[in-house]
Amino acid sequence: MAPSGSRSIKRGCQRVLYWIPVLFIALIVAWSYYAYVLQLCIESIKDTGQKVVYLLVYHAVFIMFVWAYWQTIFTKPMNPLKEFHLSYSDKELLEREDRGESQQEILRRIAKDLPIYTRTNSGAIRFCDRCQLLKPDRCHHCSVCDKCILKMDHHCPWVNNCVGFSNYKFFMLFLAYSLLYCLFITATDLQYFIKFWTNGLPDTQAKFHILFLFFSASMFSVSLASLFTYHCWLVCKNRSTLEAVRAPVFRHGTDKNGFSLGFSKNFRQVFGDEVKYWPIPVFSSLGDGCSFPTCLVNLDPEQPSSPTGSNPANKGAAEGRQFPSKPLRESQSRLLTSTPSWTESDSATDKDKKGASNPGMTIENEA
Numbered sequence: 001m002a003p004s005g006s007r008s009i010k011r012g013c014q015r016v017l018y019w020i021p022v023l024f025i026a027l028i029v030a031w032s033y034y035a036y037v038l039q040l041c042i043e044s045i046k047d048t049g050q051k052v053v054y055l056l057v058y059h060a061v062f063i064m065f066v067w068a069y070w071q072t073i074f075t076k077p078m079n080p081l082k083e084f085h086l087s088y089s090d091k092e093l094l095e096r097e098d099r100g101e102s103q104q105e106i107l108r109r110i111a112k113d114l115p116i117y118t119r120t121n122s123g124a125i126r127f128c129d130r131c132q133l134l135k136p137d138r139c140h141h142c143s144v145c146d147k148c149i150l151k152m153d154h155h156c157p158w159v160n161n162c163v164g165f166s167n168y169k170f171f172m173l174f175l176a177y178s179l180l181y182c183l184f185i186t187a188t189d190l191q192y193f194i195k196f197w198t199n200g201l202p203d204t205q206a207k208f209h210i211l212f213l214f215f216s217a218s219m220f221s222v223s224l225a226s227l228f229t230y231h232c233w234l235v236c237k238n239r240s241t242l243e244a245v246r247a248p249v250f251r252h253g254t255d256k257n258g259f260s261l262g263f264s265k266n267f268r269q270v271f272g273d274e275v276k277y278w279p280i281p282v283f284s285s286l287g288d289g290c291s292f293p294t295c296l297v298n299l300d301p302e303q304p305s306s307p308t309g310s311n312p313a314n315k316g317a318a319e320g321r322q323f324p325s326k327p328l329r330e331s332q333s334r335l336l337t338s339t340p341s342w343t344e345s346d347s348a349t350d351k352d353k354k355g356a357s358n359p360g361m362t363i364e365n366e367a
């Protein structure tokens with residue numbers, strides 16, 4: 001076994017290497033800024049009106065794109081709340097048992113008080129050995145981050161971060177704005193790209209920037225468009241990338257639509273209730289990331305008092321329950337009970353609850 005000193009050096013080196021793809025993207029973006037603003041707009045476009053319009057629109061898209069990218073990279077992924085971690089006595093109890101079945105018995109007892117509805121393929125309680133916790137629904141252990149990540153979607157090397165509950169909206173906006181950025185450059189650069197081939201451009205270095213700008217923007221557009229379309233489909237279906245590969249298993253069996261509540265509610269679960277927050281990269285997703293409304297909980301015989309409160313008869317029981325000690329947010333349970341309401345009056349009552357005005361703080365406090 002390697003001494004712990006060399007292990008930490010190895011981990012440190014790995015951490016530096018993980019930033020290389022992010023640096024690569026940052027360099028391409030920096031070059032594209034130089035090529036578009038200086039070489040195309042300022043050097044090559046003669047018409048002042050056109051120059052101003054191009055520069056204004058470009059900078060608006062550029063700011064949104066960089067902002068969403070920044071938020072995706074630097075928003076810490078959320079880990080399960082302490083209720084899901086084993087207590088010291090439970091850990092000891094679990095270590096003493098060597099048979100899988102008696103360990104499962106202990107885990108089942110703990111899980112009874114938690115809003116956990118998904119199981120492993122064999123029907124066992126999902127338990128993370130490394131983090132010593134019961135995995136909340138949709139939570140997975142990331143081997144790169146070495147942590148359990150709430151509603152983990154995937155670990156993305158291009159942002160050197162896990163995409164999950166805390167930053168999935170930012171990731172979607174990052175895809176949308178980067179696609180818009182590339183499409184805008186492709187469309188406005190097209191006529192100068194044609195001029196390059198018809199010798200209509202003056203013989204300066206600007207013509208090569210214009211050429212490569214068109215090639216790179218159009219190529220990125222194609223790959224971003226396919227990735228963005230795929231993630232839009234996932235949002236509509238309320239699935240994570242991991243769940244699209246392997247459907248979640250509930251007590252009654254596998255169900256790929258287990259978390260789907262219909263298009264508009266699925267969309268609001270990621271983007272929130274307030275329309276004004278949809279296009280900007282501030283946190284507005286609904287829920288706490290540990291429990292998710294599912295239309296299937298009433299099928300679960302072991303969870304008669306559903307935390308989603310989807311059945312009016314269960315509502316009273318749900319309110320009197322021990323869990324969630326941090327109660328399911330009203331915004332989240334509304335996903336099952338109410339019809340979509342995107343009005344301003346609705347948003348005002350929810351505002352402080354979601355901490356939309358300072359998303360970073362909400363996430364850090366909960367993590």
Ligand SMILES: [Zn+2]
Pocket residue numbers: 128129130131132140141142146147148
């Ligand atoms: Zn874990």
Ligand SMILES: [Zn+2]
Pocket residue numbers: 142143144145146154155156161162163
């Ligand atoms: Zn990760």
